[in-house]
Amino acid sequence: MNLSLEGKNAIVCGSSQGIGYAIAEELAIMGANCILFARNEENLKLAVSQLDISIRQSHNYYSIDFNDVEAVRSLIKKISSQQTIHILINNSGGPKAGPILDATEDQFLQAFNQHLIVNHILTTAVIDGMKKDRYGRIINIISTSVKTPLNNLGVSNTIRWSVAAWAKTLANELGQFGITVNNVLPGATATERNAALIEANAKRQHASAQEIKETMIAAIPAKRFGEASEIAAVAAFLATPAASYVNGVSIPVDGGRTPSI
Numbered sequence: 001m002n003l004s005l006e007g008k009n010a011i012v013c014g015s016s017q018g019i020g021y022a023i024a025e026e027l028a029i030m031g032a033n034c035i036l037f038a039r040n041e042e043n044l045k046l047a048v049s050q051l052d053i054s055i056r057q058s059h060n061y062y063s064i065d066f067n068d069v070e071a072v073r074s075l076i077k078k079i080s081s082q083q084t085i086h087i088l089i090n091n092s093g094g095p096k097a098g099p100i101l102d103a104t105e106d107q108f109l110q111a112f113n114q115h116l117i118v119n120h121i122l123t124t125a126v127i128d129g130m131k132k133d134r135y136g137r138i139i140n141i142i143s144t145s146v147k148t149p150l151n152n153l154g155v156s157n158t159i160r161w162s163v164a165a166w167a168k169t170l171a172n173e174l175g176q177f178g179i180t181v182n183n184v185l186p187g188a189t190a191t192e193r194n195a196a197l198i199e200a201n202a203k204r205q206h207a208s209a210q211e212i213k214e215t216m217i218a219a220i221p222a223k224r225f226g227e228a229s230e231i232a233a234v235a236a237f238l239a240t241p242a243a244s245y246v247n248g249v250s251i252p253v254d255g256g257r258t259p260s261i
């Protein structure tokens with residue numbers, strides 16, 4: 001099984017921490033050169049400095065806010081004119097929690113831009129290079145809410161479906177060029193995002209964070225939260241030559257929590 005990413009260039013979005021960082025770690029270990037995107041420059045610098053360079057991989061980072069769509073457009077134009085990107089990990093911070101009836105129009109628009117429009121801008125800019133090398137892996141980190149909506153994540157549930165539908169359509173169009181498009185759907189994963197959701201739910205339900213955590217864990221067959229590295233392992237496999245015939249799928253990595261097959 002060919003799991004080598006030696007000579008491949010990857011952009012990993014939302015990679016200053018959490019799931020994105022864990023994916024960058026894994027891709028680097030498999031030999032890829034990684035370009036990290038996120039806002040916090042200090043965290044990005046630290047993240048890049050910790051990536052594997054044992055076979056002379058070269059890593060870099062750009063501080064960029066996905067709410068600034070024009071800045072994303074000009075950055076990716078610059079990067080893709082300088083090198084071929086073979087692997088694109090579309091990932092970003094999750095939308096604010098809350099019931100859908102409390103969501104404002106602006107919150108929907110912001111999440112749509114940050115998740116769908118930015119994915120589209122990044123993807124369309126790297127496609128030509130992928131086609132030329134007949135190697136492309138577009139991997140979207142979404143959520144199990146693609147399978148079943150999660151309580152108190154109204155905006156997120158809505159936007160995730162649009163990203164999944166976009167990805168499936170793209171997979172149909174790009175499969176013939178040696179490019180695959182797949183989605184990884186994390187369940188509750190021990191990151192800052194998960195801790196923030198627990199706090200938000202505790203506040204809303206007038207319960208302690210510990211109580212919320214225990215209720216969440218009780219609903220997971222594995223009886224624990226996932227680790228970012230466990231989500232990263234699946235994303236990294238999808239990036240490899242070995243995953244060449246996996247296209248247009250959404251894979252939950254959730255310890256069995258999603259109540260459907």
Ligand SMILES: NC(=O)c1ccc[n+]([C@@H]2O[C@H](COP(=O)([O-])OP(=O)(O)OC[C@H]3O[C@@H](n4cnc5c(N)ncnc54)[C@H](OP(=O)(O)O)[C@@H]3O)[C@@H](O)[C@H]2O)c1
Binds near residue numbers: 020039091094144193
């Ligand atoms: N953790 C979970 O339990 C879980 C479950 C299901 C789905 N997910 C989804 O999986 C994705 C990653 O989750 P995570 O747990 O790794 O989240 P996280 O720990 O909050 O990390 C999010 C990453 O995205 C970056 N980011 C946030 N807003 C950004 C912006 N406007 N522009 C550019 N970068 C931005 C953050 O860095 P900066 O702050 O430096 O920009 C950070 O590197 C999210 O969409 C999340 O909703 C997570």
